[in-house]
Amino acid sequence: MxxxxxxxxxxxxxxxxxxxxxxxxxxxxxxxxxxxxxxxxxxxxxxxxxxxxxxxxxxxxxxxxxxxxxxxxxxxxxxxxxxxxxxxxxxxxxxxxxxxxxxxxxxxxxxxxxxxxxxxxxxxxxxxxxxxxxxxxxxxxxxxxxxxxxxxxxxxxxxxxxxxxxxxxxxxxxxxxxxxxxxxxxxxxxxxxxxxxxxxxxxxxxxxxxxxxxxxxxxxxxxxxxxxxxxxxxxxxxxxxxxxxxxxxxxxxxxxxxxxxxxxxxxxxxxxxxxxxxxxxxxxxKKSMFAVLTHEKNQNLFNGEELSVVLKHIPWTRMLRDEITYFNGKQIDLFDYVSTHKNNFVIKPNDEYGGKGVCLGMEATDQQWSAVLHEAKNGEHYVVQELVKIxxxxxxxxxxxxxxxxxxxxxxxxxxxxxxxxxxxxxxxxxxxxxxxxxxxxxxxxxxxxxxxxxxxxxxxxxxxxxxxxxxxxxxxxxxxxxxxxxxxxxxx
Structure with missing residues (x-):
């Protein structure tokens, strides 16, 4: 049904x-x-x-x-x-x-x-x-x-x-x-x-x-x-x-x-x-929890069933910082990749509620997207998350x-x-x-x-x-x- x-x-x-x-x-x-x-x-x-x-x-x-x-x-x-x-x-x-x-x-x-x-x-x-x-x-x-x-x-x-x-x-x-x-x-x-x-x-x-x-x-x-x-x-x-x-x-x-x-x-x-x-x-x-769950460096914390459920039901997430990581099986420079693929991502403050500070790449201008990335580079705590079907x-x-x-x-x-x-x-x-x-x-x-x-x-x-x-x-x-x-x-x- x-x-x-x-x-x-x-x-x-x-x-x-x-x-x-x-x-x-x-x-x-x-x-x-x-x-x-x-x-x-x-x-x-x-x-x-x-x-x-x-x-x-x-x-x-x-x-x-x-x-x-x-x-x-x-x-x-x-x-x-x-x-x-x-x-x-x-x-x-x-x-x-x-x-x-x-x-x-x-x-x-x-x-x-x-x-x-x-x-x-x-x-x-x-x-x-x-x-x-x-x-x-x-x-x-x-x-x-x-x-x-x-x-x-x-x-x-x-x-x-x-x-x-x-x-x-x-x-x-x-x-x-x-x-x-x-x-x-x-x-x-x-x-x-x-x-x-x-x-x-x-x-x-x-x-x-x-x-x-x-x-x-x-x-x-x-x-x-x-x-x-x-x-x-x-x-x-x-x-x-x-x-x-x-x-x-x-x-x-x-x-x-x-x-x-x-x-x-x-x-x-x-x-x-x-x-x-x-x-x-x-x-x-904090939203960084989703980066913990999906980051390749934490695989040893979880068993096979937990990893497979995470992979299927948690969108790829990272703390927005200078980092070399993996996305869809490919190694990427996090800042560089996110800055040039904004329509695939959403950026959120690590610890806010009520939708405050959320920046949807597909709806943001290039200037707005760059401004949030600049704040993250200067020490503000953000996460970047792959967009999901709405x-x-x-x-x-x-x-x-x-x-x-x-x-x-x-x-x-x-x-x-x-x-x-x-x-x-x-x-x-x-x-x-x-x-x-x-x-x-x-x-x-x-x-x-x-x-x-x-x-x-x-x-x-x-x-x-x-x-x-x-x-x-x-x-x-x-x-x-x-x-x-x-x-x-x-x-x-």
């Missing part, structure tokens, strides 16, 4: 509602606002169709993410033991100090999000948010809102539709990590603090998390780091002691604003608060009262919780840069199967945790994993 037939069918259902589409659209936006589905006060969910993926596609994504996680963990272990390997991450001095602090547990990143594009059967991962990925609560609530659309109700007569439980998977990770944390546990149930600046545009998501945690009988507060105090081994927000921090503040902020984040950092350093994710996640959060799909929306189908770039970003994947954030953009912070939108992701007379039972996606050694049952998985295992080395020549 592919999704193109399902999309066409859904679009017909939308057109059947064209006479009353303005009413449907206004009701939808009102419901989104009521459910706090806003980003800095603006609507994120202004399209009237979820993103559809098949169960086979979802299981394949689970498999790939599990193998990539194994590779990332191997780099982490090697980097913590070998400063030469750690150097590849491009950490600043203070970042390195934070990374080397023991968080009191062994896991690197309890909640992460891979950013990917799926064009047909081609799946490419282009970034990893291992630090504090947003959108989990938004995605869960948005799925419920979209489930009420009249087109979805009609669609479900012909297709089985499954939604995710991403908040629950996050909570499972928070509590299981707290249970093994080696710090000073004082309470049977931890008091959770969601820590970030009160001015951030994602504050409404913190409110959604607080409501969810409280529904699970857990005490939760939302705290600005400037309102924290640390005395006598206790991290406090007013008169409330904090046991577990769900960290949404960026590590960069802790580096750049040491006085305002002093209480949080010191409590973490002393292992008097369990913080998730740890500062250690910064080691693999998929587009038509999504229905209402513009000036009229129904329109707009071709949007579809960026699919699976949430990873250790070895498991639960849920996918789908970001939409009219430009090549798909990011909500940069002005894009989003829509929930639904896993679908076609209803048949013989099989009308609803499938359960949460039972499909794919093990790396498990043989895939579906033809889609067999085909793609077989292709992945053909190559086990990154060719030098």
């Amino acid at each position: 592919n999704t193109s037939d399902a999309i066409q069918f859904y679009n017909v259902l939308v057109k059947n509602h064209e006479r009353r589409i303005q009413t449907v659209f206004e009701k939808h936006l009102k419901q989104c606002a009521k459910e706090k589905l806003t980003f800095g006060g603006r609507h994120m969910y202004s399209f009237l169709r979820p993103n559809f993926i098949t169960l086979e596609q979802y299981r394949y994504i689970q498999y790939v993410c599990k193998i990539l996680r194994n590779a990332v963990t191997k780099f982490k272990n090697a980097a913590l033991e070998n400063p030469i390997i750690m150097e590849q991450a491009g950490l600043l001095d203070r970042e390195r100090e934070l990374v080397m602090m023991d968080p009191g547990y062994d896991r690197l990143s309890i909640t992460a999000r891979w950013d990917s594009f799926m064009a047909g059967d081609e799946l490419k991962f282009v970034e990893l948010n291992a630090e504090c990925p947003a959108g989990i609560a938004y995605s869960d609530i948005a799925a419920k809102v979209y489930d009420r659309l009249p087109m979805i109700r009609e669609f479900k007569k012909h297709y089985n539709v499954e939604k995710f439980a991403i908040r629950q998977e996050l909570l499972n990770g928070l509590l299981s990590t707290y249970a093994v944390w080696r710090g000073n546990k004082k309470n049977k149930k931890p008091r959770i603090a969601i820590v970030d600046w009160r001015e951030v545009p994602t504050f409404t998501e913190f409110q959604l998390f607080k409501e969810f945690f409280k529904s699970k009988k857990l005490d939760c507060i939302i705290v600005d780091p400037r309102d924290l105090t640390y005395e006598k081994g206790r991290l406090m927000a007013g008169k409330k002691e904090i046991d577990l921090v769900y960290k949404r503040i960026l590590t960069n902020d802790c580096v750049e604003k040491p006085e305002e984040t002093k209480a949080l950092v010191q409590a973490y350093c002393d292992q008097n608060v369990c913080m998730i994710n740890p500062f250690r996640a910064k080691l693999v959060h 998929p587009k799909q038509p999504f229905p929306t209402v513009i000036n009262g009229n129904l329109e189908f707009v071709d949007m770039v579809v960026d699919m970003d699976p949430y990873a919780f250790g070895p498991n994947v639960e849920g996918i954030l789908t970001r939409l953009s009219a430009s090549s840069l798909a990011n909500v912070t940069a002005g894009g939108g989003t829509t929930p992701t639904f896993v679908i199967t076609k209803k048949t007379k013989k099989a009308k039972k609803t499938f359960k996606i949460k039972a499909s945790r794919v093990k790396s050694k498990q043989k895939p049952k579906s033809s889609y998985l067999k085909t793609n994993i077989k292709k992945t295992k053909k190559s086990t080395t990154i060719k030098k020549a």
